[in-house]
Amino acid sequence: MKRLLALLALTLALPALAADTIKLALTGPYSGGSAPMGVSTLDGSKLAIAEINAAGGIDVGGKKMKIEVIERDDEAKNDRGALIAQELASMPDLSGVIGSVNTGVVMAGDKYLQEKGITKIICPAAGSSSMTQWANKPDGTKGPAQLSIFRFAANDGIQAAMVVEEAINRKLFKVAIIHDDTNYGVSGRDDLLNQIKKQGGKLQVVTQEKFKIGDKDMTAQLLKAKALGAQAILIWGIGPELAAVANGMAKIGLKVPLIGGWTLSMSNFIDNAGKNANGTLMPQTFIELPISPRAKAFIDAYHKAYGVTRIPSPVSAAQGYDAVLIFAAAVKQAKSTNTVKIREALEDLQAPVKGVIATWRKPYSKWNPADVDTHEAFRRQQVVMGMVMDGRVIFGSEADRLRLAKEQQ
Amino acid sequence: MPVSFIVQMAVSGALMGLVYALVAYGFQLTYATSKSLNFGQGELVMVSAFATLSIMGTGLPYPLVVLLGLLFGALLGLAVERTGVRLALEQKSEGWILLTIIIGLFLFSFAENVWGRDDRPFPTPISSQPLNILGIDVTPVELSVAVGVLAVMLLVEAFKRTTLLGKAFEAVSADRDASELMGISATRTVMLSYALSGAVAALAGILVSPITTVGPTMASALVLKAFSVAVVAGLESGFGVVVVGLFLGALESLASFYVGSGWRDAPGLVLLILALAVRPTGVFGKAVIRKV
Secondary structure (H helix, E strand, C coil): HHHHHHHHHHHHHHHHHCCCCCEEEEEECCCCCHHHHHHHHHHHHHHHHHHHCCCEEEEEECEEEEEEEEEEECCCCHHHHHHHHHHHHHCCEEEEEECCHHHHHHHHHHHHHHCCCCCCCEEECCHHHHHCCCCCCCCCCCCCCHHHHHCCCCCCCHHHHHHHHHHHHHHEEEEEEECCCHCCCCHHHHHHCCCCCCCCCEEEEEEEECCCCCCCHHHHHHHHHCCCCCCCCECCCHHHHHHHHHHHHHHHCCCCCEEHHHHHHHHHHHHHHHHCCCCCEEECCCCCCCCCCHHHHHHHHHHHHCCCCCCCCCCHHHHHHHHHHHHHHHHHHHHCCCCCHHHHHHCCCCCCCCCCCCECCCCCCCCCCEEHCCCCCCCCHHHEEEEEEEEEEEECCCHHHHHHHCCCC | HHHHHHHHHHHHHHHHHHHHHHHHHHHHHHHHHHHHCCCCHHHHHHHHHHHHHHHHHHCCCHHHHHHHHHHHHHHHHHHHHHHHHHHHHHHCCCCCHHHHHHHHHHHHHHHHHHHHCCCCCCCCCCCCCEECCCEEEEEEHHHHHHHHHHHHHHHCCCCCHHHHHHHHHHHHHHHHHHHCCCCCCCHHHHHHHHHHHHHHHHHHHHHHHHHHHHCCCCCCHHHHHHHHHHHCCCCHHHHHHHCCCCCCHHHHHHHHCCCCCCHHHHHHHHHHHHHHHCCCCCCCCCCCCCCC
């Protein structure tokens, strides 16, 4: 009887307990081709949440509150993304959303969150259009005055700029651009061409080639690049096809650097290309090397928590981790679990947030539809060039490693 | 443009073409005996490749792994025949079309849930270090595809022509009812053709996986091309699929080079339309007069 009473008391207490938590939704592709990014983000975020909860939670106006996670797998499918966003938008006490990898999913879902004013941090990726859709358009249509969508990712513009910069620094002036024929690949190509123009037109594009998702034989495209004397291949695509390109280059003996977007650090590229991936260069926000005590603590905690010796996508894991820390700081400053108050705090974050990627000082500012950078956290200095070496991503330049290690002291 | 480049592209393309030919051959085997096709042939290729990968994980020696993989494919072929085709054929209905598609979809979901949706590397003892033969770069893995495809097709053709069981195979293809009257079990022969077709699909998976990696969607593009090859060559001719496969593969590679990489798939489709418009029985097919 006593036990029954205790059980009864517990069940009665549960709703009261639930009201004392900060509800945070984590979404993203936890299965499918983008899963390495989605799952690493999820795991990185959960690591930060576990640490916060273990310390008793976040101080919300004098009361310690824990974070409660709501997890949704969008399977990288646009329609699933839209459904999930509608579901989340209908939750009355949701404090925020962190997640999304695929541009299409973001385009399909975020409008529902914005409609209800629910704060979302896009992390770890999504193409430029995920933010520019809210900006003023060239045809005169104005973006919304208030925006609840933030982005926590190195945008394609920064990445393309770094890729072009790298080719120029290495004096590789004749380049071939190869990309997949999806939105991501085509907009990547446009970003590259724009950047080449912007950086003085020093690069000569000898050929532009494309491939389809699922293509395995890239001989024709690569031979063309070889015949036209390309000194570097600039590439925009995702894992498996990137591997086919790297393997094809080895086959026809095209020994030139492969430089491209951050997807070149995906485990399904590194594993499928094997040693042919060595020397590949790509922008990274985080390198899985213990260059500072903070980075070492994070990497060790991740390995231990998930029983791995290599993070499937270190960039995603670190961004997921830092995004939660920033969100938590905003909750603390807002002294509320109200999603609108959290948005306002995010736009004017006072205390610096010590993350594993960087120490974030005022990552966001008040939304201005004429300038999407107001809701973008990453700037050029938080991104470094990474290089694949023997199955891992290391620093592409020693200078970057030293600079980051010093910053994180 | 140096000639060696053109030859290089044609060779690389033709090697992929041989894989189309092998999958197309799987279509032919069952069509010959039962006038039915397994529309889930691509999923057979994929599931067999995954199963072989799992068998490899046990650490058995490679030749044994391949053998077990082929056996798995054959059993899968038999399962398709029993569940999807036999009853439909007995009732002279076209139900096998839908049923084989459904089995394919089922196998696809099965693979997604058991092995996951990621593309995985498929280890092989054959080197992928390129060799330079007469100025053309090919890898031993690619050569193994060519050797494997041609060897298995020669073997099956020799089996059909020289053994008693093979003769039964030919007899059922020629006239099912007459061969039943001669004491040949048509059902058994159809079973045999599905088992062979499954083994051929497994071999295609094992040969091509080291190049393409293994994933649930690995065969979806492949099977469409294979179907074009089978139709263009005619559903009767084993020799025809090799020729058409080689030709289509080389053509794709060259088209992608000269016309633009966005046009890679165009030649296959143009060829298919042309073949259906000009020679519906296939380039190597025999026009049969059907008595009604």
